[in-house]
Amino acid sequence: MITPRQIEAFRAVMLTRSMTGAARILSVTQSAVSKIMHELEDELGFVLFSRRKGGLEPTPEAHALYMEVRKSFLGLDKIARAAQRIRAGRQGRLRIVSVPALTTGFLQKVVRVFLESGHRVEITLDTYNNEEVVDLVALGHADIGITMTPIDSYAVNVSPVMTAPCVCLLPHGHRLAAKERISLEDLRGEPFISLAENTTTRIRIDAAFRAANIARAGGLEARWSASVAAFVAQGLGVAIIEPFTARAHAHCGYVIRPLKQKIEFSFAEVTPKQSIQSTIARDFLDCFRQEVAAFQA
Missing domain, CATH: 1.10.10.10 (Winged helix-like DNA-binding domain superfamily/Winged helix DNA-binding domain)
Structure with missing residues (x-):
């Protein structure tokens, strides 16, 4: 034997x-x-x-x-x-997966606020694309997922959709930085740094410019908001991205201004369909929603 x-x-x-x-x-x-x-x-x-x-x-x-x-x-x-x-007296483990837009600083702040509220829990936070987030939650490899809409709800529970208004990024010293709000007309002819074509946010930005009959002077494109922000910080153009990455990287060398026209960044929470949500997961999501609210005003 x-x-x-x-x-x-x-x-x-x-x-x-x-x-x-x-x-x-x-x-x-x-x-x-x-x-x-x-x-x-x-x-x-x-x-x-x-x-x-x-x-x-x-x-x-x-x-x-x-x-x-x-x-x-x-x-x-x-x-x-x-x-x-x-x-160690910890209450359990929480596995979180999210799209990059919320893991460049925002979710890290949520984790800090959550832990400072008295929760003693082991937390892992990993970054994936939309499809991977949904797959990992569906397979039970993650307790919570945060991903952009649209989301296939066949294998996961999907929360009500949340939105936050996109913002305009301008290099320091840009002529438009003196304005309190930026209109799409202000960006006519400006070198524009775009998000990747297959993202929901890019589709909404393109639709807004088409509706206003404004052509952009393109040339640079990046898949993730953080890469777009880095291009702006180098003075290579202006951009429109979601507010989470914009604020997280504000120290990198650009100016953030709200847009006159509303362009929404939409996202939702996904959780496993076949399991009962833990108290820890519910408490974390409550904390997450409270922090998101500050970006929705």
């Missing part, structure tokens, strides 16, 4: 590629590890390692076995992290 000790030793040898390295990890002698490996091979009925210069070479059978062993240890590692959270 295969024993946990044999599996532990096998994993150590796979990680270090040597009996000596495995012995150090397990705090036993090299001969003890070698003996355990021989016993495991006898039990399995196939060879796990062949000797080569500088260490051991796992056989194809060893690699196949290690794939299964690794899954088991990932589960054990998850249990160990949970135990560590319990010892």
Whole structure:
């Protein structure tokens, strides 16, 4: 019968590629590890390692076995992290995924406010595109997703749509910086830095300029708002982006002005469909909505 000790030793040898390295990890002698490996091979009925210069070479059978062993240890590692959270008095874990527009500073502020309110929780925040956010939440790899509309609600729960008005970015010293509000007419003929064509925000910006019969002087385009803002900071043109990135990068060297015409940035929360939302997730989303409200005025 295969024993946990044999599996532990096998994993150590796979990680270090040597009996000596495995012995150090397990705090036993090299001969003890070698003996355990021989016993495991006898039990399995196939060879796990062949000797080569500088260490051991796992056989194809060893690699196949290690794939299964690794899954088991990932589960054990998850249990160990949970135990560590319990010892530290933490309430749980919150996995958040979002589109880049909200991870350049805004969601980090939400996390700070949330933790300062007394919640003791482990939080991970990762950045993905729209489709990836929805997929990760649907598969249960994230507890909360923030993504731009439109959103396919087949596999996830989708909150009511939230909006925030886009703003105009101008390089420091630009002639329009003296204005309190910028109209689309003001931007006629200005070098304009655009978002990528396949984003909802870009589609709305294009529609607003078409409706006003205003042609832009283009030339530069970037997929993410942060990249667009960086171009403006270099004095390469003006732009219209969502307010979250604009405020987060305001120190980089541009002026933010509201637009006379309203162009909305729309987004929503997505949560797993087949699971009950935790109290921690609900509390975080309440905090998120409170912070969003400051951008909707």
